[in-house]
Amino acid sequence: VSRDTHAVDPDVTAADPTLRIGAAAERAGVSTRTLRYYQEVGLLEPSGRSPGGDRRYSEADLERLARILRLRDVMGFDLDRIRVILAADDRILELRSEVRAGVSQTRRREIVHEAIELNHHQRELVREKLQLLQAFNDELEATAERYRAKADELGVTIVEP
Amino acid sequence: VSRDTHAVDPDVTAADPTLRIGAAAERAGVSTRTLRYYQEVGLLEPSGRSPGGDRRYSEADLERLARILRLRDVMGFDLDRIRVILAADDRILELRSEVRAGVSQTRRREIVHEAIELNHHQRELVREKLQLLQAFNDELEATAERYRAKADELGVTIVEP
DNA sequence: TTGCTCCTCACGTCACGTGAGGTGGC
């Protein structure tokens, strides 16, 4: 396998705004292994390769990656569920380009309707998660309150901000 | 290995309020394998065994399990981090029993102080997670708002409750 | 030549899932 000619700048040349895997991984805060794995399982295909065979990640790729990581870390979804959600995202992009290409008023209404449904479904999932976290937080707050009362009773100066 | 005598009731007898692994797992919504694994890695030791060798889970065990599962599912912690938090919990219980056994006013103040610190640390972690989720939710809400505007523009009847 | 980043295997790990084969009382 012949290699890349990263001539001027090691990461980005004036002609090529894409990132190599190392820079992309660093920007996203993951390992290069994670990026290769996401490609292996078909979650995130780098939009190109350099002549030398190096993966090239575009800004759009990085946005998709950020979305994957939020779904993974914040929502705690496994990659199969994330794949489903990304499919919905892709569907939205598809509808958007359909609209841009020019389409009937009726069709536009249908499209907006579908987009609203997809968005609504995702918000439901986030809302459920938020409620669980809120409940957990409330529990801890209640415990904190009990401690504060105890501290007050004992005349302890409360150090907490 | 000789086996258990689950004489009257398959799960709970009048004399023994503990649960066998199957019932405990069902109540907690996990598999029996998960319970055996948590024992294997030292996260949750069943408080007893029946003469036949069956694991016996008490109410206290189930509470500890529920705590583990919330830390796992809501906070997304791995078992090593959960182990650390449980150690703090155990420390609180220790302090509490120390107080119950009777202890000086000065010592009680120290104990309340330590308990407040442990609780504060846990609330910090939850607060971080909550902020991430809130940001994610806000993003989805903003998208929803854009869709609503589009729908309004197109004269689509909004179906969302 | 040395240092750097990239490449493709490929084995290791964590948190379990999933049988395999066997036991003990209704």
Add this chain to the structure above:
DNA sequence: TTGCTCCTCACGTCACGTGAGGTGGC
């Protein structure tokens, strides 16, 4: 005997981590 739940191995899986061995341009 059949059905049920339990037991202990033990191999499989998901989402990567971590070298192993090699390439290509400063």
